[in-house]
Amino acid sequence: MHGEWSTRLAFILAATGSAVGLGNIWRFPYTTGEYGGGAFVLVYLLCVAGIGIPIMMAEVMLGRRGRQSPINTMRTLASEEGKSPAWQLLGWLGIVAGFTILSFYSVVAGWTLAYVFRTASGVFQGATADGVTSIFGNLVGDPERLLAWHTIFIAMTIVVVSRGVSHGLEKAVRFLMPALFVLLIAMVGYAMNTGYFAAGLEYLFTPDFSKLTTKGVLSAMGQAFFSLSLGMGAIMIYGSYLNHRTSIARTSIVIALMDSLVAIVSAMAIFPIIFANDLDPELGPGMVFKVLPIAFGHMPGGTFFGTLFFVLLVFAAWTSAISLLEPVVAWLVENRGYNRVFASAWAGVVTWLLGVVSLLSLNAWSDYKVFGMGFMGLFDFLATNILLPLGGFLIAIFAGWYLSRASSLDELNMGDRFAYRFWRALIRYVTPIAVGVVFLRAIKVL
Ligand code: PHE
Numbered sequence: 001m002h003g004e005w006s007t008r009l010a011f012i013l014a015a016t017g018s019a020v021g022l023g024n025i026w027r028f029p030y031t032t033g034e035y036g037g038g039a040f041v042l043v044y045l046l047c048v049a050g051i052g053i054p055i056m057m058a059e060v061m062l063g064r065r066g067r068q069s070p071i072n073t074m075r076t077l078a079s080e081e082g083k084s085p086a087w088q089l090l091g092w093l094g095i096v097a098g099f100t101i102l103s104f105y106s107v108v109a110g111w112t113l114a115y116v117f118r119t120a121s122g123v124f125q126g127a128t129a130d131g132v133t134s135i136f137g138n139l140v141g142d143p144e145r146l147l148a149w150h151t152i153f154i155a156m157t158i159v160v161v162s163r164g165v166s167h168g169l170e171k172a173v174r175f176l177m178p179a180l181f182v183l184l185i186a187m188v189g190y191a192m193n194t195g196y197f198a199a200g201l202e203y204l205f206t207p208d209f210s211k212l213t214t215k216g217v218l219s220a221m222g223q224a225f226f227s228l229s230l231g232m233g234a235i236m237i238y239g240s241y242l243n244h245r246t247s248i249a250r251t252s253i254v255i256a257l258m259d260s261l262v263a264i265v266s267a268m269a270i271f272p273i274i275f276a277n278d279l280d281p282e283l284g285p286g287m288v289f290k291v292l293p294i295a296f297g298h299m300p301g302g303t304f305f306g307t308l309f310f311v312l313l314v315f316a317a318w319t320s321a322i323s324l325l326e327p328v329v330a331w332l333v334e335n336r337g338y339n340r341v342f343a344s345a346w347a348g349v350v351t352w353l354l355g356v357v358s359l360l361s362l363n364a365w366s367d368y369k370v371f372g373m374g375f376m377g378l379f380d381f382l383a384t385n386i387l388l389p390l391g392g393f394l395i396a397i398f399a400g401w402y403l404s405r406a407s408s409l410d411e412l413n414m415g416d417r418f419a420y421r422f423w424r425a426l427i428r429y430v431t432p433i434a435v436g437v438v439f440l441r442a443i444k445v446l
Contacts, residue, residue: 003166008246010170014323015060015229015238015255017173021320022108023227024263025184025313026288029270031223033281036211037203040220041267043212047224048260051434054426055230055392056252058399061411063239064248069330070094070233073240074398083402090394094233095328097387099347101232102324103354104376106157109317110149110359111289112310114139119306124297129277132293136286146359154352157321161329162344165322166241173319180312181262183305187269190295200272203281204264218442221435222385227259231388231395234323237330248412249419269295325351354379385442393435400428 005011032040066073071091078087118124123135139145160168191197225231239248266288273291274281283290296306325347332343361368361375370378399408405424414420 003164003241004243005166005241006170008243008251010166011238011242011246012251012254013170013173013177014165014241014319015235015251016177016258017169017316017319018229018234018238018323019227019255019259019320020177020180020262021316022105022112022313023223023320024259025266025316026108026112026285028223028227028263029267030283030285030287031219032204032267033271033274033283033287035213035216035219036208037271037281038205038207039209039212040216041204041264042207043217043220044223045260047221047434048228048256050426051221051392051431052224052228052230053252053256054423054431055225055395056228056235056256057248057412057423058395058427059230059233059235060239060242060248060252061408062395062399062403063236064242064244065407065411066236067240069240069334070236070327071331072334073236077398077403081403081407087398087402090391090398091233091327091331093387093391093394094231094236095331097232097383097391098234098324098327099351099354100379100383100387101226102157102321102351104358104379105317105321105324106153106351106355107146107150107359107362107376108285109153109314109321110146111139112313112317113149113153114145115289115293116307116310116314119293119296119303119310122303124293124306125303127293127297129279129290129294132297133286133290135293136289139289140286140362143360143363146362147356150355150359151352153317153321154348154355156318157325158344158348160318160322161325161348162341164340165326169319169322172315176312176315180309180316181265183309183312184262184265184269186305187292187295187309188265190299191269191272194272194276196272196275199275200268200270203271203275204267214441214444218385218438221389221438225388225392226384227263228256229320229323231391232324233327233391236395237327238323244413247414249414249423389435389439393432393439396427396431396435400424400432 062073062077066076068076071088074091075085075088078085191200229235270291273295277294293306296302328347329343332338333340358376358379366374373381409416409420412420
């Protein structure tokens with residue numbers, strides 16, 4: 001009954017669709033700016049390589065072995081290995097993280113939808129940095145507009161998930177992702193002509209460790225989890241639809257490389273424009289929306305390319321949002337006996353409600369702060385920097401210590417050779433210790 005991707009490529013496309021999204025183009029650049037550039041980027045890349053790739057392999061492996069929603073997969077695998085059924089709590093943790101992320105993700109995807117029409121209207125033609133900033137301010141200051149776009153985006157997500165995730169996903173990712181990438185490269189081309197390209201590169205690739213705080217390291221790690229869709233079961237559930245012939249190791253590496261490339265390329269497009277317009281790298285969550293429109297306003301065909309860019313970004317966000325909702329929908333179908341349509345609608349409405357809290361925190365409720373953060377910032381911080389790394393930590397412990405060596409050897413199917421042993425050393429020691437140390441240090445300073 002449990003479906004399968006038609007080919008290895010289908011899985012790569014779906015997982016890439018999950019990974020590449022607002023995390024790369026919206027979140028990565030502004031977080032990089034918030035923590036001072038180069039050193040943050042370096043730590044982020046180290047986290048992708050040393051933590052992200054081994055955990056991605058573990059998640060795909062567990063998913064393929066369990067072949068159910070993350071909660072049931074964890075329960076089944078734990079019982080097969082004679083371990084405590086409490087491991088299913090890992091699946092629950094993922095559900096909470098997924099709801100939390102999708103709630104604010106949808107709000108930001110709503111900004112993106114709004115910008116499709118904004119850009120198409122031509123308002124950015126010849127716009128100054130100040131003009132662009134105030135257009136963004138008007139949008140986030142208007143709860144009604146935010147609510148409308150947020151609602152539309154959640155509805156779009158429900159529609160796809162209710163039909164089953166394989167429908168259309170493959171095609172959308174196969175054509176739209178490369179198109180998005182080409183446009184990003186074109187934006188880098190524009191950035192090269194601003195006269196500040198070298199300054200941008202220096203900012204991104206010359207690490208200045210004096211700027212790197214403990215919180216910056218925690219955020220770089222969180223960003224790696226967020227961007228690779230790890231720690232909450234999204235990649236696990238996609239892995240559950242994967243056939244047995246595909247090499248998990250190679251596939252995971254390809255996905256992680258593509259994902260990081262998109263993030264780096266978008267930062268390379270954005271920062272030179274920031275410096276050329278004398279803007280502050282600490283622009284915050286509005287960064288892409290405040291920076292790229294300046295470029296669209298000044299380049300030939302800018303209205304057309306800008307509109308296309310935001311359309312493609314909506315698609316990238318959409319294919320990620322689908323994977324955020326899928327684990328909980330699969331569970332509702334398996335355990336509650338709901339049909340997919342009802343399950344998707346139910347989960348979508350819960351996320352929608354939480355998203356309303358997020359979007360109000362940008363305007364009507366902007367005075368309410370918890371730990372100095374508005375609700376949207378708080379949801380993002382909790383999910384990205386705490387829940388995802390915690391989920392990843394537990395996945396590493398389970399895959400490295402609780403799942404028997406024979407089982408992981410069998411499922412990864414790469415022979416008892418160096419590559420397998422290397423992965424196992426990473427997942428048993430390096431990954432959990434790295435996440436643990438970052439957490440412990442962060443607790444002291446938070
Ligand atoms: N990886 C997605 C992005 O970068 C977001 C995401 C996080 C998706 C966690 C699924 C799970 O936009």
